[in-house]
Amino acid sequence: MxxxxxxxxxxxYTHPVRDVLWGHIYMTEELAQLTESAPFKRxxxxxxxxxxxxxxxxxxxxxxxxxxxxxxLGRRLLQNLAERGASSWLSTHGVKSFLAACLLxxxxxxPYTHSLKELPLTPHESLTxxxxxxxxxxxxxxxxxxxxxxxxAIVDKDFETAKSEDELYFxxxxxxxxxxxDKLDYLNRDARFCGVPYxxxxxxxxxxxxxxxxxxxxxxxSRLIPNVESILFSKYLMYKTVYWHHQIRAATAMIKKAxxxxxESEKITGTELYNLDDTSLFALIxxxxxxxxxxxxxxxxxxITAAExxxxxxxxxVIRDLNCRPRLEKELAREMGIDPKSxxxxxxxxxxxxxxxxxxxxxxxFNESSSAFKTETINAFRQTLYTIRIFTDxxxxxxxxxxxxxxxxxxxxIDREV
Numbered sequence: 551m552x553x554x555x556x557x558x559x560x561x562x563y564t565h566p567v568r569d570v571l572w573g574h575i576y577m578t579e580e581l582a583q584l585t586e587s588a589p590f591k592r593x594x595x596x597x598x599x600x601x602x603x604x605x606x607x608x609x610x611x612x613x614x615x616x617x618x619x620x621x622x623l624g625r626r627l628l629q630n631l632a633e634r635g636a637s638s639w640l641s642t643h644g645v646k647s648f649l650a651a652c653l654l655x656x657x658x659x660x661p662y663t664h665s666l667k668e669l670p671l672t673p674h675e676s677l678t679x680x681x682x683x684x685x686x687x688x689x690x691x692x693x694x695x696x697x698x699x700x701x702x703a704i705v706d707k708d709f710e711t712a713k714s715e716d717e718l719y720f721x722x723x724x725x726x727x728x729x730x731x732d733k734l735d736y737l738n739r740d741a742r743f744c745g746v747p748y749x750x751x752x753x754x755x756x757x758x759x760x761x762x763x764x765x766x767x768x769x770x771x772s773r774l775i776p777n778v779e780s781i782l783f784s785k786y787l788m789y790k791t792v793y794w795h796h797q798i799r800a801a802t803a804m805i806k807k808a809x810x811x812x813x814e815s816e817k818i819t820g821t822e823l824y825n826l827d828d829t830s831l832f833a834l835i836x837x838x839x840x841x842x843x844x845x846x847x848x849x850x851x852x853x854i855t856a857a858e859x860x861x862x863x864x865x866x867x868v869i870r871d872l873n874c875r876p877r878l879e880k881e882l883a884r885e886m887g888i889d890p891k892s893x894x895x896x897x898x899x900x901x902x903x904x905x906x907x908x909x910x911x912x913x914x915x916f917n918e919s920s921s922a923f924k925t926e927t928i929n930a931f932r933q934t935l936y937t938i939r940i941f942t943d944x945x946x947x948x949x950x951x952x953x954x955x956x957x958x959x960x961x962x963x964i965d966r967e968v
Contacts, residue, residue, distance in 0.1 A: 555637040558645045558695070559629050567618055570611075571739050575622040580694040581653060585614075587690055589657050589681050593617060595827035599740060600663030601801035602792060604850045606744035609792075613656045619739055623731035624652030626757055627724060636720075636762035644717040646696035650682075651704035651721065652731060654691075657681045660823070661831045662805055663793075667899050668872065669809060671820050679706030716764065723767025728778060728904040728916070729756060737784050740792065748787035752777060761910060769908045775921045782903055782923055786931045794898060800852040800941045803896040808841040810872060815839070842891075853894060853941035857956040861936045864957075865964050869897055869938065874967055881963040882940070886956070892943035895960075898936055903928045 563576040567585075577585075584590060593613035602609040628636075628645060658677025660666040679702035681687055691698045703709045704721045711718065724730060734753055741749025759774040770778065792798070812818040818838045826834065836844045846852070868874055875895055883890040905928060907916040917925050940956055950956075 554642055555632050555640050555645060556629075558642045559625060559632060563625075569615065569618055569622070571619060571735070571742055572622050575618055577621070578694065580690070581621075581649065583693065584650065584653060584687070584690045585618075587686055589687055589825075590614065590617070590654070592825065592827050593656060593659070595829065596659065596661045597663075597828055598736070599744075599792070600661070600798075600828075601847070601850075602663075602744065602795075602798055604801065604852070605795055605797050606746070606792065608743045608745050609740070611739060611743045613659055616735055616739055617653055617656055619735035620655060620731045621649060621653040623734050623753065623757075624725070625649055627731055627760070630757050630760060631724075631762040631768070634760075634762055636764075639716065639720070639764055641717060643695060643697050644700065644721065646694050647691075647700040648704060648721045648724065650691050650694055650696040650701045651725060654678065654682055654687070654701070655705050655725065655732065657687070658824075661826050661828045663802065664899060666806075666809065666823060668806065668897075669813065669820070669823075670872075671823060675706045676708060677824060679703070679709045720764055720767060727767050728907050729760065729768060729770075729781070733781065733785070737781065737788060740788060741784075744792050746788075746791060748791065749784050751781060751784065763908070766906075766908055769910050770916075771911045772909055772920060775909065775916070775919060778905070778907065778916060779921055779923050782905070782928070782931070785903060786935070789901060789935050794935060796855050796858075796939065797852050799896050799898070799939055800855070800894075801847050801850075803894045803939075803941055804843045804847040804853060805835075807894050808835055808839060808843040808847075810876065811841060812839040814876070851944070853892075854944050854947055855939055856893075856942045856946070856950050857940040857960075859938040859940070859957050859960065860933075861938055862933075864938055864961060866897075868964050868967055869895055878960075878963055878967060881966070882956075882960055885959045885963065888942060888946050888949075892946065894941040896939040896941055901932065901935060903931055 562578045565577045565579050565582040567575045569575050596613045598611050598613055598616050599609045658674040658681055660674055682691060682702040683698055688698045691701050699711045703711045703718055704725055734751060737749035738751055756777050759770060760768045763769050812835060822834060832844055832848050869878060879893050879895050880890040883893040905916045909916060909919045912919050
């Protein structure tokens, strides 16, 4: 069995793909055929970081290039784990299903990074599972030696299948965890294309120090603790300086508000937002709604920051509610004496700093280990990042009220809403 598993990860990988980050990535001809399908080609037309290129001009890499990277690291990960004992519970079709899942994990992803994440839409993981189980992808997945049902279930945790249940949970842990190939690729790739040093990780050493566990996915020993700390701090820095840069938050907020307005007015429907790329998203919203926010965001004419408010100073439950937020924006704009269409309350989506790892030589979880990154440290990351911003049109630059006044006005508006 071990020889069969190792062969399934090494034989017939003769199709090279040249990648900026990892050099040559080798695929089987059947896996390469998947990348020629229309659903995968859509990923070539979606920037991995959406509007980030307006701030970091090099950030024009795509979801497709990231998907190649996740597949590459997923294969390397499985090779290492198989050599350390995982081959005893892995199957050939399971291995192939995991590799296909790595390559296809973003098939259902929305364009313009996470602008649509907060909206009442089907999660992109579920959309990915649906695409995998439709033609032509289903047959192409099967041709790789994978099981389409298992492949879909690895990506979509809400998809239930009785096939290879034990393997399924193991693969889910590998694809989504503290040291998953998704995170190892996007941190390195995003940092490279943005030209910042924060995301670079020692992938070779990380993969060499992982140990398979059937239930937990992977374990580490204490020698890898500094690398996990590096990943956690890198993720924090990338959010602080890149992903949640104030101009990027403004761009995302503008698109989100245009979408919310379009959905509320029924000028667009949720289903119309599926299977779009960056260009078709802008075209659809612009054509259906005529919202000037779309053209402004597309041209990089972003709103400016009127106020930054620590989340503990406002009632988060109220401003998170998409049913309440438009009313809050109108009331806040009225109190400030500006056009309601020119004000946005931006609430960042929850961000996770996964630390669910077991340190074998210290016989404890990562949070209880010798690491300096305790639970309170991780919570401090979130507290620092989670800032509520008020954005307004640039024409109000010279008339903005001071931060204490805006914070006070917002809380007064929230109190009326409650």
